Amino acid sequence: MILAEPSLNVAASAATADGTGARHGSRVELVALGKHYRDGNAVLDGVNLTVAAGEIVSVVGPSGCGKSTLLRLLAGLDLERQGQVLVAGKPVTGPDRSVGFMFQEPRLLPWLTAERNVAFGVAPRQRKEAKAIAARLLAQVHLEKEARLYPRQLSGGMQQRVAIARALAANPSVLLLDEPFSALDAFTRMHLQALVLELWERTGLTMILVTHEVDEALYLSDRVVVFSERPARVAEILHVHVERPRDRRDPRLLELRGHLLEQLRLAGRWNPRKPEYEI
Ligand SMILES: Nc1ncnc2c1ncn2[C@@H]1O[C@H](COP(=O)(O)OP(=O)(O)OP(=O)(O)O)[C@@H](O)[C@H]1O
Numbered sequence: 001m002i003l004a005e006p007s008l009n010v011a012a013s014a015a016t017a018d019g020t021g022a023r024h025g026s027r028v029e030l031v032a033l034g035k036h037y038r039d040g041n042a043v044l045d046g047v048n049l050t051v052a053a054g055e056i057v058s059v060v061g062p063s064g065c066g067k068s069t070l071l072r073l074l075a076g077l078d079l080e081r082q083g084q085v086l087v088a089g090k091p092v093t094g095p096d097r098s099v100g101f102m103f104q105e106p107r108l109l110p111w112l113t114a115e116r117n118v119a120f121g122v123a124p125r126q127r128k129e130a131k132a133i134a135a136r137l138l139a140q141v142h143l144e145k146e147a148r149l150y151p152r153q154l155s156g157g158m159q160q161r162v163a164i165a166r167a168l169a170a171n172p173s174v175l176l177l178d179e180p181f182s183a184l185d186a187f188t189r190m191h192l193q194a195l196v197l198e199l200w201e202r203t204g205l206t207m208i209l210v211t212h213e214v215d216e217a218l219y220l221s222d223r224v225v226v227f228s229e230r231p232a233r234v235a236e237i238l239h240v241h242v243e244r245p246r247d248r249r250d251p252r253l254l255e256l257r258g259h260l261l262e263q264l265r266l267a268g269r270w271n272p273r274k275p276e277y278e279i
């Protein structure tokens, strides 16, 4: 089946991170979004993008073009912007638990066990249930046996799984991921990509993923947004019309991969005299 719209192959019995069973991905809208740092550095220039509730969208583009800046604006971590950022129809006015964030590194608190790190992410109004929520989320990331261990006792991949669980503990409706697996080896990365899809099917979250991995973008996403050089504009939006579960060897993914590599000027032979590949 070829899907024209974001595919939502979600189990009917899906439950959210907090176990309520409600499905709650939010729509995200960027309208003429621009960003200039105070030193006059233009980073984003008129970015228009609507991400449907429950959609997975990847953002790829040259290093330094403004991808992390975009996620920071979306998360309300930076409010100096031109244009609008809307989550569930409301302007973003600051950090909010409805928007979760995962970084390249796990950023766990070293003095807390895995379970307590996850419980740390639970909203104050759910404080009483924090332990139960953390236990449930650790089971969902397949770390129930490691609940009492400290970050230093966990592998890099395990720590990143704790970080996913912590991000979900606040029961967000949007999850932003900034190169979340780039520090991991290729096998662990593939396992974590599959895990992210498992969690997405469970929760119906909207996910926006920044990645340098073309394969990762194509394996996970409904659409891949290609950014131009800085100041970043949307150069292209690629629909991944491949049903889930996906096979990484699917020829349709390989064809899209070739196209993306060309777009990013990473295809062909490296020319040392020019800072790009020749197609
Ligand atoms: N606080 C800041 N003040 C001034 N310039 C900044 C600031 N933060 C980032 N920049 C600049 O904005 C541009 C975009 O940075 P950003 O981190 O968003 O890029 P990126 O696309 O995430 O890059 P990468 O792929 O390498 O992670 C860069 O040129 C960077 O130097």
Ligand SMILES: [Mg+2]
Binding pocket: 067, 068, 069, 178
């Ligand atoms: Mg970045």
